[in-house]
Amino acid sequence: NVFIIHGWEANKDSNWFSSLKISLEKSGCKVWLENFPNSKNPQYEEWKKFFKEKYLPHIKSNSILIGHSLGGTFLSRFLSEEKLQIGELILVAPPIDDCGISEIANFFPGKFPLNKNKESDQ
Secondary structure (H helix, E strand, O other), X not given: OXXXXXXXXXXXXXXXXXXXXXXXXXXOOOEEEOOOOOOOOOOHHHHHHXXXXXXXXXXXXXXXXXXXXXXXXXXXXXXXXXXXXXXXXXXXXXXXXXXXXXXXXXXXXXXXOOOXXXXXXX
């Protein structure tokens, strides 16, 4: 299972999302690609609720999560807060702070551990 999360001001038809979905489905993957709510003025808690309702029931330990831009930031924060085993996390250009953009500031309540889920090399 592959889950794609778009970013700020985007939707499931933006960028390369649809073509990636088609390619992955042709290779036998089941792909979730949904419009997250209110992408022009996104709210972390709203995205979290949506993710838990639409995606979480289908996530397995070998699932791949792909987040683009704010979608990557969302996944980083969500995974730092929740105990969730996944197969792979792919982040494409995620901001690590709000870059002075008030519309996305609520995704950055403070420092959150970006490497919390990284396995130790030891």
